[in-house]
Amino acid sequence: MKRSVTLALTAGEPAGIGPELCLQLGLEERQPGIVVVACKHLLQARAGLLGLAVELEDWKPGNRAATAPGRLSVMHIDGLTSTDAGKLDPGNSAYVLETLRIAAQGCLDGVFDGMVTAPVHKGVINDAGIAFSGHTEFLQELCGVERVVMMLATDELRVALVTTHLPLKDVSAAITPERLTQVIRILDVDLRKYFGIEQPVILVAGLNPHAGEGGYLGREELDIIEPTLEKLRREGMTLTGPLPADTLFTPHWLDNADAVLAMYHDQGLPVLKFQGFGRAVNITLGLPIVRTSVDHGTALDLAGSGKADAGSLHTAVRVGEQMAQSATRDRNE
Incomplete structure (x- = not known):
């Protein structure tokens, strides 16, 4: 019998397709439990723009993550300055990195069994004056691995x-x-x-x-x-x-x-x-945590159009679940 796992899902660049990919996931019945680490107001705004009927449930450590269709657990993160689809805002950059930090720390602390990341925009983060070369390097530094x-x-x-x-x-x-x-x-x-x-x-x-x-x-x-x-x-x-x-x-x-x-x-x-x-x-190996991601970018031209394809996100969630379960078996053997 498979052990149930809970994955943190960061919504990525607010102006990109990440928020709506998360909402698409919320429309479906799913295992494992997913907790979206993002600004709740961003998800509400994108759901309203696209007409998606997803109930966003506030989540805190110790709660069960929603798995039923039409419901999505959200760990709210403050600091967002704008929610416009397709329009980059350097002011959102610190918030984006905070979602990554909180999700990764939750994995290190055992709150989450792994993390899945929607795409970020490297250019706008650097435009904000924050040196950033990608998820992989950011998580490497945060986790303190060589x-x-x-x-x-x-x-x-x-x-x-x-x-x-x-x-x-x-x-x-x-x-x-x-x-x-x-x-x-x-x-x-x-x-x-x-x-x-x-x-x-x-x-x-x-x-x-x-x-x-x-x-x-x-x-x-x-x-x-x-x-x-x-x-x-x-x-x-x-x-x-x-x-x-x-x-x-x-x-x-x-x-x-x-x-x-x-x-x-x-x-x-x-x-x-x-x-x-x-x-x-996209999988990051060598970390003390499970991390998977989509294989594409922020797709600003598709953001808010309802045309974004969640196929890669489904794969990232499925593989993240499998890796988390395998890591547990490995520790227990």
Whole structure:
């Protein structure tokens, strides 16, 4: 019998589609329990704009989260300066980060079993004078961990990244034995912990075209990647590579693999998003908490139109629930 879990859901950028995705979820019967960490007035305004009949229930720790259709539990957060759909307001930035902080702290304190995040707008937060590079880095700092790993997943494919939001010119210097070792260890451990994979099989992409072609197209594979993989293989990990990125995303390799490790953002994610955009989930590995997110941005042009698709949010909630339950089993064994 599955243990019931409660997930915190942050509504993201107030001007984007996040608030209405949360409301769409509230229209449906659902498990696990969801608590939206957001300004209640924002959700009321968006529900009124779209004509959505969702009853918003004030939630406090110790309460049960609503799961019935037409009801949605909300942990109200103050500090919002505007609720206009499609219109960015830097004044909302501190509020957005506060929702993330409260949800994450609730997970650390055991109030929530995990957190799911709707999209934020990095640009407007930085316009407010707050240095912010993304959810992943924010949660890494808040949780006090040295390294985290971004992994996107569909039902058919998982792609993790060695580097995330770096200019392409800086990627090579960032591929160090230390970083590669940390990332692969986190990936191996969390595939076991959260996905129940006893012996993960991980495909590792090379950095250069044709994985360097024996050094003629770059030496990172020879000097850094392969020696690091060999060291980790001796620890018992099942690692294949470095493989040319233009051929590893084929059935020949993927059919027997549990995850792909790409060296940089646009090496692996275009393939995954082509394969499953709108039903993929963004997962942060290496944290002491469960965190999943949607695979898309704030979609300001769709905000308030009623046309936003909640498919990725459904996936993020479902995977967040599975990870929380798996982590509990792991602790109890």
